[in-house]
Amino acid sequence: MLALAQQQLQSSAAQRALRLAGSADFSPADLDLLRLQLEAEGITTAVEHLIARQVSTALAALNNSTLHPDGIAQLTLMAHQIAWRDR
Numbered sequence: 001m002l003a004l005a006q007q008q009l010q011s012s013a014a015q016r017a018l019r020l021a022g023s024a025d026f027s028p029a030d031l032d033l034l035r036l037q038l039e040a041e042g043i044t045t046a047v048e049h050l051i052a053r054q055v056s057t058a059l060a061a062l063n064n065s066t067l068h069p070d071g072i073a074q075l076t077l078m079a080h081q082i083a084w085r086d087r
Contacts (some may be wrong), residue, residue: 009038013033017031055079055083
């Protein structure tokens with residue numbers, strides 16, 4: 001997400017906050033600004049779509065697998081838990 005944000009953020013205030021991320025100067029206000037701007041500019045949605053495509057690709061590969069069905073079920077569960085851990 002950070003790489004995409006560096007390429008696509010339009011707001012100069014958000015770009016400044018992004019440059020401060022990880023430093024001692026990065027404040028809660030910077031975090032709020034950055035979070036809101038990532039959402040407003042569609043970067044959050046773009047990353048979620050990227051993750052969804054990658055999960056779909058991985059799950060499609062499992063459908064063609066010679067693994068035991070229990071293994072496929074557990075790997076499928078893990079893929080969803082990892083990709084969407086905050087939902």
